Amino acid sequence: MSQQIGRRTLLRGGLGAAAASAVAGLPGTAPAAGRATHAAAQPGAVPTVNPLVRQRADPFVTHPVGGMYYFTGSVPEYDRIVVRGADTIAGLGTATESVIWRRPASGRMGGHIWAPELHRIDGRWYVYFAAGDSDDVFRIRMYVLESALADPRDPTGWTAPRQIATEWDSFSLDATTFTHRGRRYLVWAQSEPEIAVNSSLYIAAMSSPWTITGKPVRIATPTRSWEIQGFRVNEGPAVLVRNGRVFLTFSASATDARYCMGLLTADADANLLDRASWVKTPDPVFTTNERTRQYGPGHNSFTVAEDGVTDVLVYHARDYRDIVGDPLYDPNRHTRVQRLYWHRDGTPLFGVPVGVGGPIVRLSPADAPTAYVRHADYLLRVEADVRELADTQFRFVPGLAGEGSTSLQSVNFPDRYVRAAGDAVRLDPVETGADFAGQASFHRTEQSSGVTLRSAGDPGRYLRHDRGRLTTGPTAGARTTFRLD
Template sequence: MRGHKTIKGALLIGLIAMGLSCSKHTSTQGDDTTPPVVVKDNTFYNPLLSSGPDPWIYKKDGMFYFTSTNAVNITLWATPAISDLSKVTPKVVWSPPTTGANSKNIWAPELHYLQGKWYLYYTAGASSDLATQRCFVLENAGGDPTSGAWVDKGKIGDPAANFFAIDGTVMEYKSKMYFIWSGQISASDATQRIYIAEMSDPWTLKSARVQISKPDYDWEKRGSSVNEGPEALISPSGTAFVVYSGSNCATDDYGLGMLRLKDNGDPLNPADWTKSATPVFSKSINNNVFGPGHNGFFKSKDDKEDWIVYHANSQSGLGCGGTRSPRIQKFTWNTDGTPNFGEPLAVSSKLTKPSGD
């Protein structure tokens, strides 16, 4: 019996020790003040904003600057993460005069940094008559385009061809600057064409305008014959492209076409440009994306990715108004050196943020 009691005692002491050990361990876990690991959400959804026709994004010194058409002024958004654009408070940086050549219909503003200063290129007119629409330039010598004074540098265009002109942009190619825009051949012309001219400075043309594209294919003539919204894109190998919008913006078939400059070609020689016969980016009925167009291009924050920005409607028949919202998506390059924009994605698609955002 004595031996039996000894065994029972030993077992009891062991159980008590185990209980104390467990109690101590549990208490230690409960007192742990190490914060939980927070997994950052690296995704976003289009659109970036609920409205924003003719969107434009420019990146400099780790900041993204966004602007779009609102018809009454020029407003800038500034953000270190373009996918967070909706969290930014925009700032009106320029309002038009009450009268004059650039007082009405403020369209398609674009921000560029050239020769050490900021420039805003935009379209405006003198009245509700859209035939008066022309391209204009503003200059800001400050470091931050959302502050400082914007100086009106006036109209930019070919003095010998003072006709309808919209959607001006700048292409920097082989140490030269070129102004590219959509215009008409005469005051009575109803066809929008793509013109280019060399620049002597950011607000002056050095050469006469040269036509490098007009609507040739059926897909460019839906609603009306239109080539507009030209944007320059330089490939990793140095090839120059101009991506433009074709057909009337009020149609679901508004989409993107592309011109390619031959290697070492002259941008002012129309024969050195070739046009894709089919659109390179167009509506997706399956994804409920209609009228995707008036695009721009930008690099991710770490310069590792290429992205396209464009506007589109989420339903058929919404036309050319404020329902057009800005969207972005990554694109890649084909083995032949051309860009591959893929298909415009649905607003329900969860996308990975641009690298570095």
């Protein structure tokens, strides 16, 4: 959620508004910004509109349960808990929302309702959430709802909330739970009375879905410059176990454009209740991006795509930097999703919060399957082991050259497109005129091992890999075939 007293914060996409106006009058210009239509996802793509759900902060999407995804998140009124469900991630965007619990008119839990999470544990549903009281909306504590019904959208199955007791009766929130090696844990944010920060992160073992056991262990506290902007905050933990490690993301600083995500890592064989097992990455892993116009990304969760293996990052962000009044009461933190990638060393690659649009792909030449097309200084090349994920990410959008063509839009420079002029391939901003339209458009042909991209402006030439360069040339098998990842 966010803090005030005590704390605080693939479809086919269209061209951006600036690009669309720049090519006005050309055939085949893209739809207006913000419009998207469902289309078949590329292999490994996350097939969903961005943003997925408007005005829902602190988003949580379950892994599929019985073929269904379920979603919950904070509503701008902070007065109720909602759940929606769909058989695809994309379907959550338009799914009917059910109110499963409302705060009482007064008394305990009658204040702000924050950051619900929905978990399936031993055949029952549990919602972890934080609530303040009517006489002090910021007297935030953690609670759990329980339902024995199969469908968490049914409001009749939910029991009265139980409070999660911790060592201190102090500001506490953002509880999440996970199991590892047969043991269940709770991780949450709390204001420890003797520490002069708004909230730190704690972990404890659990003896039931609403009870911790043993002494809580503080595993992170805000000390770095990016964690103390506006408020000194570590909050919103989310856990992902992969590649022999336990990764724990969290959010930091105030809930405006300074809000960002950090990362803790523990070895999967380590004692997770030992503070020394957790190592904080020195720099934030996910931050505001001016070029994509995504501000204050954070309070994330993780799910998997419909293929069951592709990891998906779920988070909220705003489309603008400037906020009138307290950012806590600005309603426009929208739920967004994008694919989470992995570096060859087994660590996650978050990239940048992507802007409005459809599926994002990386192109890997068939003759260099461990390398990717990337841009650097606006030149296109082919490299392996690229840590700058966003430099390798593109969107196929309607082609500037008209019907039947496609253009490749950069994700982290959305005003620029792949342009082949002769044998030079660059990332260039849109220019008016038919020459640019032809050079920045391609005819895409599906192959058994990938796709070929033939220049719309020079039909005898294809995008081609040549010893680490991306150039053009006649068709030549693996050099002009690209796998989409």
